[in-house]
Amino acid sequence: MKTISILGSTGSIGTQTLDVIRHDPERYRVAALAAGGNVELLVQQALEFRPSVVSLATKEAAERAASMLPDGIRVLHGEEGLIEAAAGAGAELVVTALVGSRGIRSTIAAIEAGAAVGLANKETLVAAGHLVTKLAEARGVSILPVDSEHSAIFQCLNGERRADVKKITLTASGGAFRDRTRAELKDVTVEQALAHPNWAMGAKITVDSATMANKGLEVIEAHWLYSMPYEQIDVLLHPESIIHSMVEFTDNSVIAQLGVPDMRIPIQYALTWPERRPSPAPALDLAAIGRLHFRPMDLERYPCLRMAYEAGRAGGSAPIVFNAANEAAVERFLRGEIAFLEIEDTIAAMLDRFPPEPVDTYEAIAELDARVRREVTALR
Ligand SMILES: NC(=O)C1=CN([C@@H]2O[C@H](COP(=O)(O)OP(=O)(O)OC[C@H]3O[C@@H](n4cnc5c(N)ncnc54)[C@H](OP(=O)(O)O)[C@@H]3O)[C@@H](O)[C@H]2O)C=CC1
Ligand SMILES: CC(=O)[C@@H](O)[C@H](O)COP(=O)(O)O
Numbered sequence: 001m002k003t004i005s006i007l008g009s010t011g012s013i014g015t016q017t018l019d020v021i022r023h024d025p026e027r028y029r030v031a032a033l034a035a036g037g038n039v040e041l042l043v044q045q046a047l048e049f050r051p052s053v054v055s056l057a058t059k060e061a062a063e064r065a066a067s068m069l070p071d072g073i074r075v076l077h078g079e080e081g082l083i084e085a086a087a088g089a090g091a092e093l094v095v096t097a098l099v100g101s102r103g104i105r106s107t108i109a110a111i112e113a114g115a116a117v118g119l120a121n122k123e124t125l126v127a128a129g130h131l132v133t134k135l136a137e138a139r140g141v142s143i144l145p146v147d148s149e150h151s152a153i154f155q156c157l158n159g160e161r162r163a164d165v166k167k168i169t170l171t172a173s174g175g176a177f178r179d180r181t182r183a184e185l186k187d188v189t190v191e192q193a194l195a196h197p198n199w200a201m202g203a204k205i206t207v208d209s210a211t212m213a214n215k216g217l218e219v220i221e222a223h224w225l226y227s228m229p230y231e232q233i234d235v236l237l238h239p240e241s242i243i244h245s246m247v248e249f250t251d252n253s254v255i256a257q258l259g260v261p262d263m264r265i266p267i268q269y270a271l272t273w274p275e276r277r278p279s280p281a282p283a284l285d286l287a288a289i290g291r292l293h294f295r296p297m298d299l300e301r302y303p304c305l306r307m308a309y310e311a312g313r314a315g316g317s318a319p320i321v322f323n324a325a326n327e328a329a330v331e332r333f334l335r336g337e338i339a340f341l342e343i344e345d346t347i348a349a350m351l352d353r354f355p356p357e358p359v360d361t362y363e364a365i366a367e368l369d370a371r372v373r374r375e376v377t378a379l380r
């Protein structure tokens with residue numbers, strides 16, 4: 001039986017992780033669940049899975065949850081509650097499914113406690129990849145990718161020698177606007193940006209898919225997870241999201257991982273690795289799909305991806321600035337305060353305003369992240 005804590009249990013990844021657990025209940029015990037403000041769903045999950053710790057974002061939310069839960073469950077809140085859920089509930093594996101850079105601190109806490117990490121929160125590696133990978137190595141802790149592309153690469157690299165890898169290729173669906181020109185992006189609405197063609201995900205990542213910032217974050221995530229130079233990380237448009245990513249070797253052999261676009265497959269692999277188990281997700285039927293399509297990536301069409309490559313290559317503070325500017329701009333877009341194309345303008349402005357410099361501690365990352373957010377909020 002594996003003991004698991006889930007940070008962000010009420011979100012898209014969190015609820016699908018619980019679905020994987022529900023499908024194979026003898027194998028898992030849930031140690032802790034942490035969420036933001038969705039008290040009703042968290043309480044429902046706690047009554048079903050009986051963790052010893054739950055945490056919510058605020059004291060008020062935690063008090064409301066406590067009034068609905070039995071005495072045996074400790075109800076915590078805020079950053080301290082998150083850290084306790086990550087590090088104090090005895091989990092062997094912590095699934096990090098918070099959205100955004102607020103996931104960094106609790107991921108570090110899980111690693112410091114010696115727990116393996118099922119990493120969905122890609123912003124952690126984008127902003128703190130240099131610290132988190134070093135810490136995980138020092139503690140002998142595995143970071144198991146949940147992100148579908150990185151799970152695919154993880155599976156393709158199984159048993160291979162790193163020296164034999166020529167390049168990795170991340171596939172990109174193109175998101176909600178894959179068939180629009182840049183001119184056609186001027187007046188797109190929030191509702192249109194949230195209509196991802198293949199995946200049902202949280203709002204922030206769905207907008208990131210539409211701007212291609214998601215693939216930019218994933219390029220940086222792959223750089224840290226697989227110690228891969230940016231020159232050896234490619235992106236290929238693949239509208240069907242059936243090939244989740246691939247690895248090309250020195251002999252020009254290419255190994256790809258395929259499956260239906262259902263996150264329960266990569267989530268489950270992070271939970272069961274190195275074993276495989278029957279999945280609640282449907283099987284892939286290539287004959288029914290018939291054809292798969294591919295298009296080259298155009299960095300002029302997708303400046304967010306170009307800026308992510310540049311920020312990743314520059315290193316130091318640049319990916320932190322890219323990530324914080326993107327998060328704050330997407331929040332503003334979702335609130336209707338800025339237009340879709342102003343997301344990329346905001347990132348460009350922040351990368352100009354904050355030239356790359358070394359950032360070597362978690363505290364310095366958090367401080368820079370907050371400064372960039374303040375600047376974005378103050379724009380216009
Ligand atoms: N969804 C997907 O298919 C994929 C997601 N990812 C990555 O996984 C991460 C999660 O994405 P996704 O599940 O889509 O996001 P969602 O928005 O669906 O879920 C976010 C979760 O974070 C919780 N949360 C928000 N604020 C706080 C807070 N202050 N304290 C504690 N918890 C908080 C939310 O709680 P509440 O709802 O209760 O407020 C919710 O449980 C992201 O980094 C994303 O990029 C990667 C690959 C695929
Ligand atoms: C499911 C998953 O891993 C997402 O990150 C997905 O990759 C988003 O799709 P895009 O390829 O459109 O970014």
Ligand SMILES: [Mn+2]
Nearest residue numbers: 147148149218
């Ligand atoms: Mn992905």
